[in-house]
Amino acid sequence: MTVSENQELQKAIDTLKDSGVRITPQRHAVLEYLVDSEIHPTADDIYKALEGKFPNMSVATVYNNLRVLRQIVLVRELTYGDSSSRFDYKSSEHYHIICEECGKIEDFHYPVLDEVESLAEQVTGFKVSHHRMEIYGMCQACQEAAVQKQ
Structure with a gap:
């Protein structure tokens, strides 16, 4: 993680705290993955990337965390022609x-x-x-x- 990515992640965590959202290890990991990501991953991409670190985490957990991050406008859901939504950290x-x-x-x-x-x-x-x-x-x-x- 670069210095600017680290600063972005800290800013996002501060936004979570300010909005009263609990910062679970899984939520932190999803957010960190999106901040670091050069691609615009699907929820399944995020799940696959994090399942080794969080073996008990489900795809539903990833979707729930993305929903929370979308609600506080840290993450944008991108819907294009294909059937799967992609997610983008809104820096x-x-x-x-x-x-x-x-x-x-x-x-x-x-x-x-x-x-x-x-x-x-x-x-x-x-x-x-x-x-x-x-x-x-x-x-x-x-x-x-x-x-x-x-």
Whole structure:
């Protein structure tokens, strides 16, 4: 775990404490896994990664912990075209680019897009709560694999 990941984890734990949520070893492990994760794991991915450390933990425990973390807005549930939700630690506002071949999801941030909310409010009179943007394409690895197949 890098220094910045350690700081993010501590910030998230402080948020849990401030919201009155009990910090169980399993909840701590799920949160730590999400903070460390470069991917956007499914609940099953998290379960598989932690089952060696917590042999008595069930997939239901992972889902329950993710639900709690979602309710206090530490974790975002990502639902895309496939049937399984993926989870993302909400360290900052960002967008996602998704590979249509392998399903890989990468984060990116583009601050100018934040202005879209303000413009939408001005044009429509709505009170905007949030927005979500997804970009689809083919990741570098899948592009290289496609070239090799030719």
